[in-house]
Amino acid sequence: MLKSRDDKKRYYSSFTTKLEKVDVIRLRKPRVVVLGAGYGGLITVTRLQKLIGVNEADITLVNKNDYHYETTWLHEASAGTLHHDKCRYEIKDIIDNSRVNFVKDTVVEIKKDEKKIVLAQGELEYDYLVISLGSNPETFGIKGLKEYAFGITNINSSRQLREHLEYQFATYNTEEHKQEDRLVIVVGGAGFTGIEFLGELANRVPELCREYDIDHKKVRIICVEAAPNALPGFDPELVEYAVNHLQRKGVEFKIGTAIKECTEDGIVVAKDDQMEEIKAGTVVWAAGVRGNSIVEEAGFENMRGRVKVKPDLRVEGHDEVFIIGDCALIINEEINRPFPPTAQIAMQQGETCAKNLAVLVRGQGEMEEFKPDIKGTVASLGESDAVGVVFGKKVVGTKASFMKKMIDNRALFMVGGPSLVLKKGKFKFF
Amino acid sequence: MLKSRDDKKRYYSSFTTKLEKVDVIRLRKPRVVVLGAGYGGLITVTRLQKLIGVNEADITLVNKNDYHYETTWLHEASAGTLHHDKCRYEIKDIIDNSRVNFVKDTVVEIKKDEKKIVLAQGELEYDYLVISLGSNPETFGIKGLKEYAFGITNINSSRQLREHLEYQFATYNTEEHKQEDRLVIVVGGAGFTGIEFLGELANRVPELCREYDIDHKKVRIICVEAAPNALPGFDPELVEYAVNHLQRKGVEFKIGTAIKECTEDGIVVAKDDQMEEIKAGTVVWAAGVRGNSIVEEAGFENMRGRVKVKPDLRVEGHDEVFIIGDCALIINEEINRPFPPTAQIAMQQGETCAKNLAVLVRGQGEMEEFKPDIKGTVASLGESDAVGVVFGKKVVGTKASFMKKMIDNRALFMVGGPSLVLKKGKFKFF
Structure with a gap:
């Protein structure tokens, strides 16, 4: 697709006039390639395009889609409580197209030794x-x-899940012999994503019941979690609040229960050596992520696709490679465990990464060390409730829900400024 | 559920005071039972409740759902161009609940000899x-x-079809190996319903493509019709207009082609002894109806569930039984073929039926003969186009589309008066 720059260099080197020499120099501008326009990648690019001049480097951003999506909002798009178009925006509207070359393509392989x-x-x-x-x-x-x-996982999977749920409800009343399992929804995982999805689902189900003339009592939402607690890592008081809230809205919890198998008809779970089959028309897997397989296949030393990076976010032994976001592994020394892969950290890494890239491109200045600054973590429980910790304080209820929306809006502001907040922000506070 | 009135009669007959005698007479009011709240049934009941006094008869209306739906609008609900709630209204809002006893239940059997x-x-x-x-x-x-x-067929099947279509589009982009057949929609039958559904579908597909990021060129709509022409019975000029309109919007026609089998993957068709498999994610069968199986099982002499009725709409040999609407067979003597089962005729039959019931209940007056008065037939081709014959004149385009909406609104007016037209009517004329 892109012509080899080496070919061009050789071609231009054969000329000797001054003009061509300038061209040669211009072609030797360092080439910065950013893979992925998620939170980390987009922040890197939007910061870098301001930090360095147009003649200092070529910046190329590669992304599978021509849009960025808010990964942290997908539980809403999946439940059908927020349209997926509200969860995404076009990359060309965010980047400076005169400075950044955007390539819509899928990364197949990183050949790190050949760059x-x-x-x-x-x-x-x-x-x-x-x-x-x-x-x-x-x-x-x-x-x-x-x-x-x-x-x-992404926009495609979220709208498929939304439509699958609708189809199950729509089909129920067409059947002569009612299959009650159609209206059983199993959510695997009571972590952050699982809990947030349950919050939306609990609000969505009554709407689906009205739309398809179904008695609400016929619907079951079951959350299965292998760990001994929901929301591991959260304050026990907040976990209790969240679980109680969801139980009141009809969610059943099976905690300390492991999913052993998923079939066409539902799942098989085990608790204390007791096996049980739960028939369900919908099974949602929301129990965790690993790093990217591309990173594993590239041959970087990794743990489940995550690579331990140096304080300046570069990879040991590859001073030209930064890894940020979900593929970067950074240890939280306070608890001697890795920081979880969050949008908040990815964006902060993007800022540091852009600054360090500018230092490298210019060959002057000092590399900055990345220091995460965790302002807070809030899990939503549907439209108007949430639990979390903000600036070290526990918050629940409408106050937490308000904070959550402010966090969501802040992510928009960081990437696209006030105009993006106005376009895609969440303003239904109460 | 309902106590036997015979029991009550015997009980009251055992008394001799004047007061009880009156009660006996009152209990002997004739019982009129209307099965089905479609166009014919609803018109019968709404007319009858005005024609006869509250002491003249007991009127009971039985219907599977607590709502009436506009069968002739279902192609819109099925394609997703009109919400199904716009195609239905609650029966209790239409009938005089002090005069008509509404029973929401499913008819299992008609025991005609035991009444x-x-x-x-x-x-x-x-x-x-x-x-x-x-x-x-x-x-x-x-x-x-x-x-x-x-x-x-009904509200349930229409919204299932709508959601199935959405699910196919939503799934397409989630698959690593794209199944192009997912985006193939086969419509079996180019009769009235088939053509009207194709008109809506042709408008809906571009919306679905936008919603799910799909290239419009990847979608195929194929109409398969066994007869040698689309819209059999229509004027050839109008048929040509309709087919051209739909072809321009991307519909492929396979005329004179019979569906031999439908499978999980699509259909098998035959034309001139040539068999062909068409893989399709969606197959819609819109090629005709027969009378109701309940009527067949009741033992009335019938042709595919339709019973030939006398001019007063009663069944030969059963002077207490009227059959109207899709289950009634009336010969159009001009062409010596049965009138097609349409909403227009069903409603006109409802008017006659109500008048004749009033005559029977009172034991006075003269039975009316049913004479269909075909004002016109218009097939819509999506939101803003249509073809048809109105008052003997051929109409096409926006004029026909306007007429179609007037016909739809008139049906509402006939059943529920101006308030129903305002609530559910179609006013987007141009």
Whole structure:
């Protein structure tokens, strides 16, 4: 797709006039390639395009879609409580198209030793690389999950899940012999995504019941979690609040229960060596992510697709490669465990990454060390409730829900400024 | 469910005071039972409740749902161009609840010799019966149609079809290996319903493509019709207009081609002994109806569930039984073929039926003969185009589309007066 720059260099080197020499120099501008326009990648690019001049480097951003989506909002699009178009925006509206070359393509392979990226439709060479490819779902080898469970992974999977739910409700009344299992929804995982999805689902089900003339009592929402608690890592008081809230809205919890298999008809779970089959028309897998398989296949030393990075976010032994976001592994030394892969950290890494890239491109200045600044974590429980910790304080209820929306709006502001907030922001506070 | 009135009669007959005698007389009021709240049944009841006094007869209306739906609008609900709630209204809002006893139940059997109706939840006795149960789909014994094809039959089937279509579009982009067949929609039948559904579908597909990021060129709509022409019975000039209109919007026609089998993957068709498999994510069967199976099972002499009725709409040999609407067979003597089962005729029959019931209940007056008065027939081709004949004149385009909406609004007016027209009417004329 893109012509080899080496060819061009050789071609231009054969000339000797001054003009061509200038061209040669211009062609030797460092090439910065950013893979992935998620939170980390987009922040890197939008910051870098301001930090360095147009003649200082070539910036190329590669992304599978021509849009960015808000990964942290997908539980809403999946439940059908927010349209997916509200959860995404076009990349060309965010980047400075005169400074950044946007390539809509899928990354197939990173050839780190050749400094080359293989895309589905071509190849790219780089001098500096930012890997911000996001995560892949982690199914822990559980049989049938990939085939039969729905995921809250991206725009495509979210609207498929939304439509699958609608189809189950729409089909129920057409059947002479009612299959009650159609109206059973199993959510695997009571972590952050699972809980947030349950919150939306609990609000969505009454709407679906009205739309398809179904008695609300016929619907069952079951959350299965292998860990001994919902929302691991959260304050026990907040966990209790969240679980009580969802139970009041009809969600059943099976905690300390592991999904052993997912089939066409539902799931098989085990608790204390007791096996049980739960028939369900819908199984949603929301129990975790791993790093990106592209990173694993590239041969970087990794743990489940996440690469331990140096304080300046570069990879040991590859000073030209930054890894940020879900593929970067950074240890929280306070608890000696990795920081979770969150949008908040990815965006902060994007800021540091852009600054450090500018230092490298210019060959002057000092590399900055990345220090996460966790302002807070809030899990929504539907439209108007939430639980979380903000600036070290526990919050619940409408106050937490308000904070959650402010966090969502802040992410928009960070990437696209006030105009993006006005376009896609959440303003239904009470 | 309902206590036997005979029991009560015997009980009251044992008394001799004047007061009880009056009660006995009152209990002997004739019982009119109307089965089905379609166009024919609803018109019968709404006219009858005005024609006769509250002491002259007991009127009971039985219907499977607590709502009436506009059968002739279902192609819109099925395509997703009109919400199904716009196509239905509650029966209790239409009937005079102080005069008509509404029973929401499913008719299981008509015991015509015992003058009894067996319902799913109970039994009813009648002195006069109106059978206005509507039609069943006619699959002509084609293998697999019942299992795999979607129907435009009622509210339930329409919203299932709508959601199935959405699900196919939503799933397409989630698949690593794209199944192009997902976006193939086969419509079996180029009769009235088939053509009207195609008109809506042709408008809906571009919306679905936008919603799910799909290239319009990837979608195929194929109409398969066994007869040598689309819209059999229509003027050839109008047929040509309709087919051209739909072809311009991307519909492919396979005329003179019979569906031999429907499978999970699509259909098998035959033309001139040539067999062909068409893979399709959606197959819609819109090729005809027959009378109701309840009527067949009741033992009335019938042709595919339709019973030839006398000019006063009663059944030969059963002077207490009226059959109207899709289950009634009336010969159009001009062409020596049966009138097609249309809403227009069903409503006109309802008017006659109500008048004749009043005559029977009172034991005075003269029975009216039913004479269909065909004002026109218009087939819509989406939101803003149509073809048809109105008051003997051919109409096409926006004029025909306007007439179609007037016909739809008139049906509302006939049943529920101006308030129903304002609530559910179609006013987007241009």
